[in-house]
Amino acid sequence: MLSTVNTRAPLRWLGKQLFNRDDPGAFFDPLLAALNPMWVRGFVPARLVEVTDEARDTRSFHLRPSPRWRGFNAGQHINVIVEADGVRHHRTFTIASTPRQWASDGTVTLTIKRLAGGRITNWMHDNLCGGEVMGVSQAFGDFNLPETDRPLLYIAGGSGITPVLSHLATLADRDVRAPVTLLYYVRSQADIIGAGVLYALAARWPALTLKIFKTEEEGEPALMNEAHLDSVTGLDARQIYLCGPKGLMTLAADVLNRAGVAESQIQTTFFSAPFAVAADTPLGGAVTFGKTDKTVESEGDAPLLEIAEAAELKPAYGCRMGICHQCSCRKNSGTVVNRLTGKASGPGEETIQLCISVPQGPVTVDL
Amino acid sequence: MKQLNEQQLNELAEDLDAIHDEVMADVGERDAKYIRRMIRLHRTLEVGGRAMMPFGFIPPVFAAAVGSLSIAKIIENMEIGHNVMHGQYDWMNDPSLHSQTYEWDTVCTGDSWRRTHNYEHHTFTNVIGKDRDYGYALLRLSDDNKWNPLHLFQFANYALLSVFFQWGVGLHELEFERVRRREIKLSEKAGLLKDFFRKGGRQAFKDYLFFPLLTFPVFPIVLAGNVSANLIRNLWSSSVIFCGHFTEDAETFTEASIENETRGHWYLRQLTGSSNFTGSKWVHILSGHLSHQIEHHVFPDIPAHRYREIAPRVEAICHKYGIKYNTGSFGRQYWTVLKRIGQFSLPDRVRTRLSAPAAA
Numbered sequence: 236m237l238s239t240v241n242t243r244a245p246l247r248w249l250g251k252q253l254f255n256r257d258d259p260g261a262f263f264d265p266l267l268a269a270l271n272p273m274w275v276r277g278f279v280p281a282r283l284v285e286v287t288d289e290a291r292d293t294r295s296f297h298l299r300p301s302p303r304w305r306g307f308n309a310g311q312h313i314n315v316i317v318e319a320d321g322v323r324h325h326r327t328f329t330i331a332s333t334p335r336q337w338a339s340d341g342t343v344t345l346t347i348k349r350l351a352g353g354r355i356t357n358w359m360h361d362n363l364c365g366g367e368v369m370g371v372s373q374a375f376g377d378f379n380l381p382e383t384d385r386p387l388l389y390i391a392g393g394s395g396i397t398p399v400l401s402h403l404a405t406l407a408d409r410d411v412r413a414p415v416t417l418l419y420y421v422r423s424q425a426d427i428i429g430a431g432v433l434y435a436l437a438a439r440w441p442a443l444t445l446k447i448f449k450t451e452e453e454g455e456p457a458l459m460n461e462a463h464l465d466s467v468t469g470l471d472a473r474q475i476y477l478c479g480p481k482g483l484m485t486l487a488a489d490v491l492n493r494a495g496v497a498e499s500q501i502q503t504t505f506f507s508a509p510f511a512v513a514a515d516t517p518l519g520g521a522v523t524f525g526k527t528d529k530t531v532e533s534e535g536d537a538p539l540l541e542i543a544e545a546a547e548l549k550p551a552y553g554c555r556m557g558i559c560h561q562c563s564c565r566k567n568s569g570t571v572v573n574r575l576t577g578k579a580s581g582p583g584e585e586t587i588q589l590c591i592s593v594p595q596g597p598v599t600v601d602l
Numbered sequence: 603m604k605q606l607n608e609q610q611l612n613e614l615a616e617d618l619d620a621i622h623d624e625v626m627a628d629v630g631e632r633d634a635k636y637i638r639r640m641i642r643l644h645r646t647l648e649v650g651g652r653a654m655m656p657f658g659f660i661p662p663v664f665a666a667a668v669g670s671l672s673i674a675k676i677i678e679n680m681e682i683g684h685n686v687m688h689g690q691y692d693w694m695n696d697p698s699l700h701s702q703t704y705e706w707d708t709v710c711t712g713d714s715w716r717r718t719h720n721y722e723h724h725t726f727t728n729v730i731g732k733d734r735d736y737g738y739a740l741l742r743l744s745d746d747n748k749w750n751p752l753h754l755f756q757f758a759n760y761a762l763l764s765v766f767f768q769w770g771v772g773l774h775e776l777e778f779e780r781v782r783r784r785e786i787k788l789s790e791k792a793g794l795l796k797d798f799f800r801k802g803g804r805q806a807f808k809d810y811l812f813f814p815l816l817t818f819p820v821f822p823i824v825l826a827g828n829v830s831a832n833l834i835r836n837l838w839s840s841s842v843i844f845c846g847h848f849t850e851d852a853e854t855f856t857e858a859s860i861e862n863e864t865r866g867h868w869y870l871r872q873l874t875g876s877s878n879f880t881g882s883k884w885v886h887i888l889s890g891h892l893s894h895q896i897e898h899h900v901f902p903d904i905p906a907h908r909y910r911e912i913a914p915r916v917e918a919i920c921h922k923y924g925i926k927y928n929t930g931s932f933g934r935q936y937w938t939v940l941k942r943i944g945q946f947s948l949p950d951r952v953r954t955r956l957s958a959p960a961a962a
Contacts, residue, residue, distance in 0.1 A: 249812075256705060261698060263645065266645045277698060321631040321694055323696050325695075553717075575619075586692040
């Protein structure tokens with residue numbers, strides 16, 4: 236019955252009258268969560284079925300979302316909602332498994348590497364072992380497979396391999412015949428993510444050419460260069476997918492450009508998990524107001540409230556000294572420093588007080 | 603008011619800031635668990651109360667149902683709603699506990715409350731003319747307001763305000779006294795009135811129409827039970843709130859005294875304008891920890907269940923600077939509130955003559 240509350244207008248109206256909230260179905264969540272956390276309505280719950288080791292500092296988290304989850308296309312991401320130390324955190328991860336796996340056993344796999352200084356990836360590695368329930372968003376992202384089969388080239392680095400794993404396994408399931416090449420850059424043998432899947436695919440699927448480059452192992456060629464492209468036949472006809480850390484992306488785009496590849500051939504997913512800024516990062520930065528789609532630069536210790544007002548926005552405010560919370564609003568991403576305590580926030584989505592929050596690096600606010 | 607020099611005020615601010623920072627650094631899982639437990643308790647009592655109410659033709663069941671529903675409403679308003687809207691749990695990043703969007707189970711809309719209470723009352727606490735919570739523009743509680751003969755009846759006004767407290771709070775922002783004096787036009791308040799009727803209508807629909815009709819054959823019992831639960835909540839919350847600022851020794855301030863106010867001075871005003879009452883753990887919970895009004899006013903965004911823990915330190919700081927830490931049992935504090943309402947209903951000449959022997 237609760238599932239119809241949010242979809243049927245009269246019930247939704249009644250629910251609003253009775254429970255004073257726009258999501259009346261979630262009113263009973265505190266009780267339902269105590270009985271069975273998979274029954275909550277406030278977000279789409281997913282049970283963590285199993286955690287497996289994948290590579291150095293990398294684990295796969297196998298999730299079974301509730302039936303309300305609508306599925307995904309290979310290469311898409313989801314937001315995961317976990318609660319650590321009483322705080323709800325949202326983080327975006329790419330699904331490494333295939334839609335076919337989800338259709339057959341209802342699970343999706345997130346392959347997650349510990350980020351140096353990353354609060355949530357480390358927390359997940361240290362605290363989750365299977366059985367827990369977390370929240371997931373519907374899938375999003377446009378790192379999609381081409382609609383018709385054509386020759387493909389993937390250039391991936393580090394944990395940027397995750398959407399590529401989903402793509403390749405999906406293509407192999409379809410037994411695509413057009414040539415597919417993967418150039419995969421990792422630091423060393425122990426850092427290869429999805430090694431088992433990749434070698435198995437290469438063995439059973441003749442269209443795939445797999446090349447793994449270890450950038451920090453002795454005797455190996457170092458970073459990506461033109462020579463790596465020489466082995467790729469018919470480069471002009473290929474659709475190219477780039478996914479990896481920023482350094483590799485810039486380098487690869489540069490190398491491809493010099494090789495005469497048209498920009499329209501290249502599809503990029505900017506893969507970089509949000510990370511906490513270093514403590515010595517200067518205050519100020521680019522502030523983006525999401526709702527109005529405005530970006531302004533700020534300098535020094537100007538708080539977001541003043542920055543917003545200077546940008547001619549009119550956010551609600553009250554005391555302007557951090558007491559009344561009238562100006563509390565959602566920060567979508569970026570780090571802010573609390574003027575009163577001097578403490579830096581996390582990088583993810585959370586509520587902040589505009590009047591005492593000073594951006595430290597780029598910040599996006601829901602205004 | 604107790605006078606402190608500039609340096610003492612700065613030290614006072616530093617001492618209190620230190621407590622604030624220490625507690626906020628420690629806020630986490632324990633506080634999340636606490637508020638979630640309160641929310642579970644609220645849901646259980648509300649569901650239980652509503653489920654029992656139709657069987658209220660059995661007297662003990664009626665008592666249990668009314669008790670359950672009124673405690674549910676009290677916990678939701680005092681310990682959950684009021685505190686969540688102060689931003690005490692914003693750090694949890696849970697959209698259903700977000701200060702700016704929370705909507706509570708009472709007539710006053712969350713938005714109106716956030717403006718009049720969180721901003722006006724907490725910023726201009728007890729400043730006559732600025733803090734409209736002071737006497738709710740209805741009662742005369744200090745000699746800053748000139749006496750007039752109508753004040754003789756203010757005890758009756760107080761009783762009415764307590765009985766219909768949720769409706770009074772809902773209309774607080776209308777500033778009816780200023781509309782009557784033609785300082786503002788009623789049309790300026792059209793938006794507020796629309797919100798008031800929508801939210802008030804919703805609350806009345808739920809308690810006085812929907813649930814009684816749902817249980818039609820026993821509707822008089824359900825209606826009576828729901829009216830009782832709202833009444834109990836109204837009486838309790840108004841009493842708690844009156845004990846917070848209108849006790850005998852709670853001080854008032856003038857607009858001139860807060861010009862260019864420093865943080866230290868603001869703290870001093872919060873400390874001297876508020877008063878606590880003592881009681882068992884459940885008295886604290888049911889008051890939403892406004893039993894620790896002093897701690898609440900210096901740290902409105904610290905999760906309220908922590909006030910009990912930091913109270914001895916705040917009291918010690920008051921002692922250090924010679925500031926009165928106004929506390930006593932609920933009965934004693936409430937008695938001084940009633941006394942104050944009574945005293946200021948009289949002309950100043952009569953009042954000072956009556957109270958002079960007591961003071962001597």
